Amino acid sequence: MLQEESDLAADWRGIAKEDDTVTGTGNLVLAGRSRRLLLDLVRPYRKQAVLTFVLILLDNAAKVSLPLFVAYGLDHGISQGRQGNWAPMVHTVVGFVAVTVCSGVTTFCFLRASGSLSQRVLFDLRVRAFQHTQKLSVAFHEKYTSGKVVTRLTSDIEALQELLEGALNEAFGAILSVVTIAILLVWLDPMLASIVLLGFVPLVLVTRWAQRRQRAGYRRTRGAIARVVVQFVEAMSGMRAVQAFRREARNQEVLGTEDAEYQRATTTAIRGIGDYVGLSNFIGKLTTVIVLLVGAWQVMEGNLAIGVLAAYLLYLDQFYGPLDELAQVFNSYQSAAAALEKISGVLEEEPSVAEPADPRSLEKATGAVRMDQVWFGYHDICVLPEFDLDIPAGQVVALVGATGAGKSTLAKLLTRFYDPSGGTITLDGVDLRRLVDAELRRHVVMVTQEAYLFSGTIADNIRLGRPDATDAEVAAAARAVGLDVFVDQLPDGYATDVRTRGGRLSAGQRQLVAFARVFLADPAVIVLDEATSSLDIPGERQVQHALETLLRDRTAVIIAHRLSTVAIADRVLVLDGGRIVEDGAPRELIAGQGRFAGLHAAWRDSLV
The missing domain is CATH 3.40.50.300 (P-loop containing nucleotide triphosphate hydrolases)
Structure with a gap:
């Protein structure tokens, strides 16, 4: 019994060593390996990926044009309507409704196309991972426990699924919105745009700090959940021995230790994203207040139209709203990136017993x-x-x-x-x-x-x-x-x-x-x-x-x-x-x- 516990402890130490946070050059290698795997999975569906990208471009164009109709209606529709010319206001309303309908249609089509694409990618990944683990030699399976293999094929792929099915869609839309709106803000008023862009400096610093912190945290969570699954699999597979030798209390103790580590790692990661969201929101709201004050002063001085200020404030809401979405996406991305590193690591394992380069045929063996x-x-x-x-x-x-x-x-x-x-x-x-x-x-x-x-x-x-x-x-x-x-x-x-x-x-x-x-x-x-x-x-x-x-x-x-x-x-x-x-x-x-x-x-x- 003592030998069994010693072997189990050694196995967990091996898992812990493998799942340790990688820093420096190792980070770049792992990140590059994960990106190569993801691109390789998407490559067979290039046409569908391009269609999905076109749809999100159209959806983004429709959404960012809405404040322009508001600005046109306030500055031209109302003033022309007072003079009896309702054409500008009609054009504003019709354009606003048409763009809204277009945005709804493109969003619907985009979500269906991206959902189909993500499911195909995940299906291919599951099949590839399962086929590859079956091809790996007995030596691999003797050192890499079945619990870790199960984690790679379930929990880790689920983390990637969360990113592909929801978070990644939001990320594409958010990035396009931020870039497009930044251009429009400069076009509408360069001075106000400079205030917004200055607010980006602390935002970038906060993002970089959070990225490093979250990457380490989610690597810890992937390693911790692997150890929890290993304990579950071993306990369930050896239930006769567990009950025969009254090992329930010991198993509960070990599981409690591993589960507590998973809880701590996950809590740390969640606190990290909370810190990031709070700081980014503070920077965004502070920038909006400054823009409102400077913009109001310009309107009072006659240097800025009220419709342009209204559009500017609407754009700022759309500008920092996607940043909040990106913060949430960032949470899913770090978890999925850590999971993809683990999966890609298994896929890069080579069988120690390889197929022959120059095979010989043996039609009927006698058995010598x-x-x-x-x-x-x-x-x-x-x-x-x-x-x-x-x-x-x-x-x-x-x-x-x-x-x-x-x-x-x-x-x-x-x-x-x-x-x-x-x-x-x-x-x-x-x-x-x-x-x-x-x-x-x-x-x-x-x-x-x-x-x-x-x-x-x-x-x-x-x-x-x-x-x-x-x-x-x-x-x-x-x-x-x-x-x-x-x-x-x-x-x-x-x-x-x-x-x-x-x-x-x-x-x-x-x-x-x-x-x-x-x-x-x-x-x-x-x-x-x-x-x-x-x-x-x-x-x-x-x-x-x-x-x-x-x-x-x-x-x-x-x-x-x-x-x-x-x-x-x-x-x-x-x-x-x-x-x-x-x-x-x-x-x-x-x-x-x-x-x-x-x-x-x-x-x-x-x-x-």
């Missing part, structure tokens, strides 16, 4: 396996030092040894979940690194201690290795390993839903489904990693019979602590420190005085 001068290590710790092994086609080899002897590492190398650090592993004389992954998986299959079943029917799970198999072929595979006796008793037969992770079936039944899956796939080489260690004696006997059928005429490597499984092997290898210390037929080794004979004697005594 050879390891020549193979060595392998984890993090500079050598596990297999210059390992040599020759397994003829059709031979069943059992690997025996203490924990840490290198058995599971050998299995991962044979199935190419890892590549050796040196030497070669061949199948029928072809280096495994020369076989494309799909072909390798067709010829070499691994069955683990936990026979993983996916949600769906028994037939669906048996078809995993051959999706095009017929119902008759599925039934034949089940019959070959003895699964049909159990399935025939079910009301829905092979259409029975196994539920999440095969929870409807016992451990032995799940293992038989896994064996039927392998039998149907018909590989040349089978690697069994502790495939019977979790079974009771009756279940083990049933699986043993299925194993004999499954392994007939196939090359197999069996890793087992239970020596009853070893009895069906043609050859036994005893490993110690990544080296073969004994090699021979089971009966020969049992009759001798070596390690396997001692292990077998101890196992036999345990059955008495």
